[in-house]
Amino acid sequence: MIRPFIAAATALACMLSAASAGATEPVKKAAAKAKAVKATKAEPPLPAAEDEQLAAAAMTHFGDYQCEQSKSVQVAMNPKFDGYVDVLFGKQRWTMKPVLSSTGALRLEDVKGQTMMLQIAHKSMLMDVKVGRRIVDECMHEKQAQAKAEAQAQPAAPSMMGN
Structure with missing residues (x-):
């Protein structure tokens, strides 16, 4: 009787783990995108003075x-x-x-x-x-x-x- 419960809990834990791993991927992509936007907003170098x-x-x-x-x-x-x-x-x-x-x-x-x-x-x-x-x-x-x-x-x- 406990075995089906353990199997269900293990399956649920695996699903949650997979879901959270998948959820971090969009967060990582969003962070990378924000960093790229911030880098493009940095002031470009000025032309060399003649x-x-x-x-x-x-x-x-x-x-x-x-x-x-x-x-x-x-x-x-x-x-x-x-x-x-x-x-x-x-x-x-x-x-x-x-x-x-x-x-x-x-x-x-x-x-x-x-x-x-x-x-x-x-x-x-x-x-x-x-x-x-x-x-x-x-x-x-x-x-x-x-x-x-x-x-x-x-x-x-x-x-x-x-x-």
Whole structure:
């Protein structure tokens, strides 16, 4: 009388074992798929910087910028990609490509096309190019402050109007 019960229990245990082994297979496949999706969402490597970009990166003022309304921006070399810089403002970080314009201004262009930092002789500004507005303005690196002070110390150039 116990033997049929043991046989039934053994059969049930075998079926449950087989079912649970089959159930883990979809779980393993789902985990592998999630891992693959996560891997594809990782940021792809940036294109290698060419000579013009490396030259523009060398002209970048790295360090702290003091801005209007007691705000600040930090600019640092990107640790992974030569010729790229990281711009930090508050809790936001952008990886940017330095580009020298024909006017002499240095543009740091976000690789995702969202923001741009414009660096001119006496100030810099961080802009949201998608919305078309300044995020923060009147940012000044110590080298820009020095250049501004030197320019103000120079005598005024003669006017072209002859006055």
